[in-house]
Amino acid sequence: MSEVPSELHFTESHEWLRIEGEVITVGITDFAQDALTEVVWVELAEVGTSVGVLEPCASVESVKIRSVLTCESKVGACATCYGRDLARGTRVNVGEAVGVIAA
Structure with a gap:
């Protein structure tokens, strides 16, 4: 120190x-x-x-920028990096289609 x-x-x-x-x-x-x-x-x-x-x-x-491209999770992307459902204002659930994917 x-x-x-x-x-x-x-x-x-x-x-x-x-x-x-x-x-x-x-x-x-x-x-x-x-x-x-x-x-x-x-x-x-x-x-x-x-x-x-x-x-x-x-x-x-x-x-503080979080992205699925830079997520440090050992398996897949963590909920924080995966993002929020802008329609509901809540965290996205695993496997839930949102944004461009849902359109």
Whole structure:
């Protein structure tokens, strides 16, 4: 396990910040990076912006893409990768024809 620098301050949601004088550097932990999978957008406060205590200073958007083409199930495709029945809004049952196949 790597050592955690003592100057970093962590939140319960795996974000960290480093305070150096009036400059704050923000980031996310390796655990958060793995959980987020594909980060698609990061928004930070503009340089020089004052941020109050407990006031958000950054936003991270991510997506987790599941597909039958990349499913890691040992046999077939798992229910999460197989998808949802858009007509009913429920998970598709095994063997159920949906979408283009059902048409």
